[in-house]
Amino acid sequence: MKNLKIKKSDNKAEITLNPLLYPLPSLEKTASVFEKFLDIEITKAGRDHMVILRLKNKEDDIEKLTYEFMNYTFSEVKKEGVGNV
Amino acid sequence: MVKKDVKKQGINNIEFNKEGNFIIASLNPxxxxxxxxxxxxxVFLDKAYxxxxxxxxNEIFVQLKAKNSKEDMEKLGMEFNNELVNYAVYVVQAIRNQPLRKAVIERALLTNTSGNEYCTDCGCKLEYCKDCDVTYCPSCSLDHENETAHEMKEEDYIVDDPLNIAKPWTPPKEAGDEKPKNKKK
Structure with a gap:
């Protein structure tokens, strides 16, 4: 996907997210959970959110943590009631 | 009309990437x-990222990347499509049943806990008064707008009490508890 760039050499990942799909409160909740493992920066990129993740411990796997971050964010979005059936 | 290429090649909304072990599904909202x-x-949160x-x-893309490298991504993609249909049907049915569900819940909330819908005296169907929040019999309660129509009769206050639970209980006075009488000089 174009919205996800993982730079393993820099231990860094950049994610661009549409706020209609991933609202900011869900992102912030996820960020508070993952702040033990990642330095997280949330900024605006046009109408989208830009999330930059940096590893705190270089022994961790940035790719796996990024995907786990995305899954957790999605479950938060669902919990918030967006798209509840 | 179905397009010719769709007829020949089938509907293909999923791209498989075997190297990356992921699929991308493009969906029309x-x-x-x-x-x-x-x-x-x-549903796929446990199996995939x-x-x-x-x-x-306009268009939504969903990427599912298998957590387990041995996962059959083609099967996962097909299951995802089936799950979409499953929930689409559920939503359609939920919308269709919405008035019925609303009616059932409203009726359940309005019904008295006793469940008596007919008058025990005359057998008439009871009616509900929104203003007084009371069910009443239209023939027995002649004027239900009159507040006294819904008031309890004196007989209704009398309750059978075979175990004497309603009887007030006071401990017997022990010797020495009585007030001393004023002595006459």
Whole structure:
């Protein structure tokens, strides 16, 4: 996907997210959970959110943590009631 | 009309990437609304890493990347499509049943706990007075707008009490508890 760039050499990942799909409160909740493992920066990129993740411990796997971050964010979005059936 | 290429090649909304061990599904939000897509994706959270992108008004892309490298991605993609249909049907049925569900809940909330819908005296169907929040018999309660019509009769206050539970209880006075009488000089 174009919205996800993982730079393993820099231990860094950049994610661009549409706020209609991933609202900011869900992102912030996820960020508070993952702040033990990642330095997280949330900024605006046009109408989208830009999330930059940096590893705190270089022994961790940035790719796996990024995907786990995305899954957790999605479950938060669902919990918030967006798209509840 | 179905397009010729669709007839020959079949409908293909999923791209498989064997090297990356992921699939990308492109979905039309007019066919599958966002709530349906979210519900279908939620089922796969245990099996796959999920990323959603696109525009909710035009086209939504869902990437499912297998957590386990041995996962059959083609099967996963097909299961995802089936899950989409499953939740789409659920939403359609929920919309159709909404008035019925509302009526059932309203009726359940309005019904008295006793469940008496007919008058025990005359057998008439009881009616509900919204103003007084009381069910009443239209023939026995002649004027239900009159507040006294719903008031309890004196007989209703008398309750059978075979165990004397309602009887007030006071401990017997012990010797020495009585007030000393004023001595006359």
């Amino acid at each position: 007019k066919i599958y609304p966002l709530e349906v897509i979210y519900s279908a994706v939620y 999920v990323i959603i992108d696109g525009d909710p008004d």
